[in-house]
Amino acid sequence: MSAGGVLMETVRLTGGYEGRKVLDNVSMKVHMGEILVIVGRSGCGKSTLMNHLLGLVKPWSGEVLFEGADIWSDSAALARARRRWGVLFQSGALLGSLTLIENVMLPLEEFTDLSPAFRMSVAMDSLGKVGLDRFADAYPLEVSGGMQKRAGLARAMSLDPDVLFFDEPSAGLDPVTSAGLDDLILTINRLSGTTMVIVTHELPSIFAISDRVVMLDSSTHGIIAEGTAEQLRDSNDDDRVEAFFRRRAPGDDGGQDVS
Amino acid sequence: MDGLLDVEAAAELCALVDSAGPGSDPLLIDLSECTGFETVALAMLVQALMEARNRGADVTTTGAQAELASRIESLTRDAADYRKPAKPGGFRHGMIQIGEKVDSMLMTLKGLAVFASGTFRAVARIRTNPRLLRVRQTLYYMEQAGVDAVPIIAILCWLLGVVLGFQAGYQLKNFAAETFMPDLIAYSMTWEIGPLLAAVMVAGRSGSAFAAELGTMKVRQETDALTVMGMDIWSYLVTPKMLALMVVMPFLVLLADFFGLLGGLLIGGWYLDMPAHVYISRLALVVIPMDIWWGMLKSLVYAVIISNIGCYMGMRVRGGAAEVGRATTSAVVTSIFLVIVADAIISLIFVFIRPTVTV
Numbered sequence: 001m002s003a004g005g006v007l008m009e010t011v012r013l014t015g016g017y018e019g020r021k022v023l024d025n026v027s028m029k030v031h032m033g034e035i036l037v038i039v040g041r042s043g044c045g046k047s048t049l050m051n052h053l054l055g056l057v058k059p060w061s062g063e064v065l066f067e068g069a070d071i072w073s074d075s076a077a078l079a080r081a082r083r084r085w086g087v088l089f090q091s092g093a094l095l096g097s098l099t100l101i102e103n104v105m106l107p108l109e110e111f112t113d114l115s116p117a118f119r120m121s122v123a124m125d126s127l128g129k130v131g132l133d134r135f136a137d138a139y140p141l142e143v144s145g146g147m148q149k150r151a152g153l154a155r156a157m158s159l160d161p162d163v164l165f166f167d168e169p170s171a172g173l174d175p176v177t178s179a180g181l182d183d184l185i186l187t188i189n190r191l192s193g194t195t196m197v198i199v200t201h202e203l204p205s206i207f208a209i210s211d212r213v214v215m216l217d218s219s220t221h222g223i224i225a226e227g228t229a230e231q232l233r234d235s236n237d238d239d240r241v242e243a244f245f246r247r248r249a250p251g252d253d254g255g256q257d258v259s
Numbered sequence: 260m261d262g263l264l265d266v267e268a269a270a271e272l273c274a275l276v277d278s279a280g281p282g283s284d285p286l287l288i289d290l291s292e293c294t295g296f297e298t299v300a301l302a303m304l305v306q307a308l309m310e311a312r313n314r315g316a317d318v319t320t321t322g323a324q325a326e327l328a329s330r331i332e333s334l335t336r337d338a339a340d341y342r343k344p345a346k347p348g349g350f351r352h353g354m355i356q357i358g359e360k361v362d363s364m365l366m367t368l369k370g371l372a373v374f375a376s377g378t379f380r381a382v383a384r385i386r387t388n389p390r391l392l393r394v395r396q397t398l399y400y401m402e403q404a405g406v407d408a409v410p411i412i413a414i415l416c417w418l419l420g421v422v423l424g425f426q427a428g429y430q431l432k433n434f435a436a437e438t439f440m441p442d443l444i445a446y447s448m449t450w451e452i453g454p455l456l457a458a459v460m461v462a463g464r465s466g467s468a469f470a471a472e473l474g475t476m477k478v479r480q481e482t483d484a485l486t487v488m489g490m491d492i493w494s495y496l497v498t499p500k501m502l503a504l505m506v507v508m509p510f511l512v513l514l515a516d517f518f519g520l521l522g523g524l525l526i527g528g529w530y531l532d533m534p535a536h537v538y539i540s541r542l543a544l545v546v547i548p549m550d551i552w553w554g555m556l557k558s559l560v561y562a563v564i565i566s567n568i569g570c571y572m573g574m575r576v577r578g579g580a581a582e583v584g585r586a587t588t589s590a591v592v593t594s595i596f597l598v599i600v601a602d603a604i605i606s607l608i609f610v611f612i613r614p615t616v617t618v
Contacts, residue, residue, distance in 0.1 A: 054487045082489035093484035095476070107488050152484075165487075 004032030007163065007195055008053070008066050015052050015059035022048045024221035025062070028214050030163075035189055035196040037206050037229075040216035041244065046199040047090075049216065050167050053197065054087060083111065086156030087165045092148035094140040100127060100151045101136035107159050126154040130184060146177035150184070157188065164188070166198040170205050182208045203247060215241055261292030264327075269300035273307040281315035291322025296330070305334045367593070374571040375563070378501055381493035391491060396499035397506075404465035404500075405507025409514060412460050416515040419452060420444060420522020428531045437531045441541035444523035449550040450609070453515035455602060458561040461508065462594035466569035469500050470590035473573025474583035482574070497570045504562035509555035516551060547616055557605045561598050568594045 008030040016022035022045040030036050038046050051057040053064055055071050055078045063070045069077035094103045104123040108114055114122065127133045130150035132143075140148050149169060156164055169185070170178040182205050188194055189209075200206060206213060207229045215225040215232065217240050225232050225241045233245035260268055272288060279286045311318045323331060385392045427443045473496060476482050485492045520542065527533035572590040576582045 054483075056483055056486060079489060082487055085487060085489075087484065087487045089480045089484055091480055093480040095481050095484075096479070107490075110488070110490050155484075 004034075006030070007032045008064075008197075010049075010053070011063040011065065013049075013052060013059050013062035013064065015048060015057065015062075016045075017048070017057070021060075021221055022218075023052070023059075023216075026216075026222050028223060028226070030195060030197055031212075033189075033193045033195055034211040035185070035198065035209050037210035037213045038197065038199045038216065039201055039206055039213055039244065041201065041218070044216040044218045045221065046201075046216055047167060050165060050197075050199050054085070054165060055082070083159070084162040085165060086159070086161035086163070088149065088152045088156050088167065088169055090168045090171050092140065092145075092152035094148055094152055094155070096140050099137050099139055100132060100143070100154075103140070103151060104155045104158050107155065111159060123154075123158060126158045127151070129157070129188075130154045146173050146181070149173070149181065153181075153184065157194075160192070161194065163195045163197065166196065166200070168200055168202075169198065170200060170202040175204070178202065178205060179208070185209050201244075203245070215244065260288070260290065262294055264290075264293050264296035264300050264304070266297060266300045266303070269297075269303045272304055276304070276307040276311050276316075276318055279311050279314075279316035279318050283316060285317040286311075286319070288318070288320045289322050290320050290324075290327060293323065293327060296327055298330075301327075301330055302334055305331055305338065309335065309338060370575065371568060371571050371593075374574070375567045377493055378497050378567055378570070381491065381498045382501070384491070384494065385498070391494035391498070392502075393495060393499045396495075397503050400465075400500050400503035401507050403468070404461060404504055405511060408460060408464055408507075408511060411464075412457055412511055412515055413518045415460065416448075416453060416456055416518040417522045419456065420448060420519035420524075421526050422522075423447060423452070423519075424523040424526035425530055428526060432531070437533070438537075438541065440527060440531060440533070441523060441538050442545045444520060445542050445546045445550070448519035448523075449516050449546060449554050450606070451602070453519055454512045454554040454558050454561070455598070457508065457511040457515045457558060458565065458598045458602075459595055461504065461511065461561070462565045462569075462591055462598065465500075465504065466565045466590045466594045467587045469566065469569030470573040470586045471583055473570055474576035474586045477574065477576045478579060478583060497566075497574075500570060501563060501566035504566045505559055508558040508562040512554050512558040513551070516554065545616060547614070549613060553609055553613075557602065560601050560605065564597050564601060565594045568597065 006029045010026055010028050013026040014021065014024050026045075026049065038049060040046050048057065052059045055064070058072060064072055066077065066081040069081075071078040071081055094100070095106070098106070101120070101123050104126050105119045108119040108122055112119070124133055124136060127136055130153055132147060132150055132154065135143055135147060135151075140151070143151070153164075153169075166185070169181055173181065185196060185198070186209055189196055196209075198205075198209065210229050213225075213227065213229050213232055214223055216222065217224040219240070224238055225236055227236075229245070232241055236242055236245075260272060262268070276286065276288075308318055308320070320331065381391070424440060424444055427440045428437050431437045431440055431443075473482070476496075482492060482496070485495060524535060524538050527538045528535060569590045572586040572593070573583075576586050
């Protein structure tokens with residue numbers, strides 16, 4: 001999907017937890033329709049950046065702009081933005097007391113005036129897209145981790161969001177399920193033009209789905225590289241970037257290609 | 260030694276080293292043929308060497324390869340540098356601990372006040388947006404906190420009525436004043452024991468359940484998911500619980516009063532030979548409607564306290580399963596503490612406003 005204008009951006013974003021700085025002066029842009037993948041080693045601040053973007057953890061300074069409005073200084077802008085976002089958390093974050101279909105219907109109940117019959121129909125359609133229509137009445141704990149994530153994705157998509165956020169979608173999944181989820185992400189992006197912001201460190205997924213990659217590193221608390229996955233792998237002088245994309249310890253000459 | 264320095268080889272060497280004393284011949288351990296080592300085995304050997312040297316024995320190693328020599332050196336250095344952590348104690352430490360506890364308690368109370376104000380704002384939002392009144396969830400929690408609590412509250416209050424009636428009768432008999440037993444049961448049950456016992460049971464059953472439910476949702480990122488969906492999590496997760504408790508608590512108090520008085524009736528007939536109609540007519544003389552509805556009224560305050568504390572403790576969970584357990588315990592302990600504080604204040608007011616009944 002070709003990228004359009006800037007939909008979302010961070011401006012000199014600095015933040016962290018309880019006095020521990022995780023991000024320092026991070027500025028980046030998310031373009032309309034693109035699949036932006038945020039990568040980096042464990043502890044580099046990927047999930048923290050995601051939490052700041054989603055309005056869950058307040059940054060120490062800087063701005064998070066969605067269509068030009070700072071979501072952290074304008075609560076109405078944050079509320080408006082959230083109606084247009086969908087989020088897939090690492091665990092799926094389905095409500096354990098509701099069945100899969102009830103989970104998917106939740107945003108429809110909350111934000112639409114659809115009758116129960118139509119809510120059910122839309123939710124079944126969403127579950128069908130992720131191949132879970134046969135498990136509509138199952139509870140989250142009765143299905144596998146991969147199915148929970150797909151159900152989470154169905155819930156995130158139920159209101160046709162403009163932006164979908166994914167926090168480590170492949171974490172804990174086997175390679176086949178993970179590849180299936182990557183295909184699903186690509187299909188949604190190609191068919192509906194949904195902008196995607198994905199946090200991951202799974203190399204095969206990065207190469208399979210990303211239009212653009214932003215790499216964070218804990219040594220600088222910020223972005224150390226930006227470009228396509230292939231550019232970062234093949235033509236980057238930074239040892240940290242090369243080590244990540246060639247899957248080797250920094251300073252080691254060995255490693256392996258993943259693409 | 261030769262080959263791998265494993266635990267068995269180290270044990271043999273340690274036995275040798277342990278036998279060395281201040282007057283014994285110098286002991287030289289040749290490690291040049293050592294092809295590898297296990298960390299624990301090497302630590303055992305280094306410990307034995309250090310202890311022997313401290314005893315004044317002349318023990319040394321020789322011929323170790325670079326990596327082995329480096330590990331022996333680092334283990335020796337780290338062991339020598341180790342200082343047992345100082346056991347905290349003394350007046351100053353005690354005062355700091357008390358200060359920290361008080362500070363933590365004040366912070367909890369402040370957080371609770373902010374949280375409760377959020378709950379009331381969410382209730383106020385229902386007026387402008389009736390959709391935020393979650394009828395289904397409220398009914399669910401009414402069943403959980405109210406209907407399901409009926410048997411245990413009924414049995415406990417009945418038993419308490421029996422015990423109280425027996426003890427009162429036992430004492431009053433000495434003064435031939437057993438006819439006043441119903442007065443004592445009536446006042447203690449309706450003023451204090453009924454409302455308080457119902458509150459304690461609800462705090463134990465429902466307050467803890469609220470904290471565990473919300474704590475688990477926090478850990479599983481479910482509350483984050485609701486937040487980023489743009490849902491009003493106060494109205495979805497907190498107000499149904501508070502409203503449910505506010506509806507069921509007065510009825511639970513009424514139930515507690517009834518069964519407590521029933522316990523007194525039983526013991527009056529069995530132990531004091533007091534006919535049922537005498538017991539009931541005595542109750543009718545001494546109990547005024549205000550005794551009953553005041554208890555029901557103060558249970559509304561308890562409902563607000565218990566539901567807000569349960570939800571607050573659950574919502575502030577950070578981390579894992581252990582935190583959920585701590586939140587559950589804190590919810591019960593803090594709820595009961597604040598219910599009793601509130602009860603003391605309300606009872607004081609009651610004593611002043613209740614009209615005197617002359618019999």
